[in-house]
Amino acid sequence: MNFGQEQYAGVNRLLNERFGNYGTLIAVHRGTASGSIVENTAAAVTAALASGGDIIEIDVVGSTDGEFFAFHDGNELRLCGVDKDMRAMDNAGIRDLRYRWVDRPGRTASVEPLVELLSSFKGSTLFNLDRSWHWWPTLLPVLAQLNMADQLLLKCAAGNHQAISVLRASPVKFPFMPICRTLEEAQFHLRDEELNTVGVELIAPGPGSAFLDPEIHRVLNTAGVFTFVNAEVLSTGIALFANYDDEEAVLGSPATGWEPLFELGANVIQTDWPWLLRDYRWLREQHGRSGDQAAVALGEYVGR
Template sequence: MSAPTRRPRRTSPGRLLARRLAEHGTLVVAHRGTAVGSIAENTRAAALAALASGADVVEIDVATSADGEFFAFHDGAERRLLGIDENLTRLAASQIDALRYVHVDRPGRPARVERLLDLLAALRPAALGVSEESAPLVNVDRSWNTWSTLLPALDGLDMAEQLLLKSPAALAEPLDVLRRHGTAYPYLPICTSVEQVREVVEDPDLEVVGVELLADGVDHPLADPGLISELHARGLCVMVNAEVLTAGAPLFAGHDDEAALRDGPEAGWGPLFDLGVDLVQTDWPWLLHAYRGTRSGLAAAGASVVDQEVRP
């Protein structure tokens, strides 16, 4: 079966992403929003807190109820967040609506698991009172197994340029769904090998704007500066993860948030900037944002010194 003709679009799928990169260089991606104090992760409040903390992109996880409704939640975190042992994806939407985030629920202010589409709609430019050019980007994660039903639902939000879709490059079925879908969404495959990178970026039926690279050590082929330079030469951006997950496995060569907090931001995040990484996902967006400003200030000061030295 041939792929349907894509719907006409006003601009290219990666336009907003390219604009942010041109404005800021390395972008700060807030992992599940910013959940501090009375704010729960993967909620509208967490998304707004992330933007207020200096994030350029908000990552939101997707979980689908047993009856096909979409929620903003990372399944597997039920015991920690909701106090239950049942996986959210095995519950009906009505059961999920009755749940509360146990650590932040308050009398008169229930902390519910939020419907995904409602959360995303709250991040549209009109809802935030900003221009389309200033609209935030949203990294939609863990959604790929439901793209056949989720993508049509996302179409109804009319915010395709804001949404960055991801899926493991090794999974063929989500890629087939994305190829056949009528609306072009910016796509970043999650790659664990150079072979995966080279195969997916050549796909003419995907709107590949960049790649997410996973590397378990500094000697991993995906941590090679030459590869990142090659991707940049092709007009593609590179995303890596600095957050530290419960399992503790290094997500990108051991350059992570814990190293930044323990040994200083230059030790933890500096190597990512040195490599030319374009998007860094973190649990500490305000600190990474501050470090980016420091790096930019030093670069500007260095450029000024060089300019003075060469000026006749």
């Protein structure tokens, strides 16, 4: 099954090829940050790819004078040791910041310009750009100049009509994934011919969510979009998908953390533990996806 409208098949080819190769895709939250590697950096992207990631999430922030960087605002104190809002800083001020615990002589660790980061992976790496919608009026033309539309998945809340109107008007039809909390939101943009809607990010804060029904995932797939769910655990502790998440999978068992997401038919699972999720996906493929064979896969995984 190919996702997206037929008229946008060209720009969606790489994404659909990836689904054809791997089935359920692994999205990596902010890249893989461990040891001396910092989130939202080119090194984190490389580490995420080496760890089994198929799509790499990168956050976007804009300076007051129109430059763009790979950073999740709100983490300035934690990562850089400054109690400032990067969105209120100019380009020069942001470039002066350093990731304090890994910056050292001969290996400067600074906040990376977005265009430089993306350009260094031109050709194959798929990116999920988060928190970029506020800057779309000026960011989209910059992204268009990269000639990487087939690698860039853009998203915003399904109800953010102001941002979506900017995306609709863009001559470059970037793959789009609305963030949805209800089935109505998930279906709202599917037939808009001015949007290249390829997927829907589903938020399920509790057990009563319609998104916990496998039939809903099947219906959305039939309508031409993939379903994207979040297993990563945010520092706020807010449940993104009914507490089927990385902590449950890693500290408990993948049978209760990740397996329900596969059983629902989720097409993309976002995680902070891509190497473990990659291994688990492989075990499911090797031993079957249901019944006794799935139990064997779970046993082998937990027993490692």
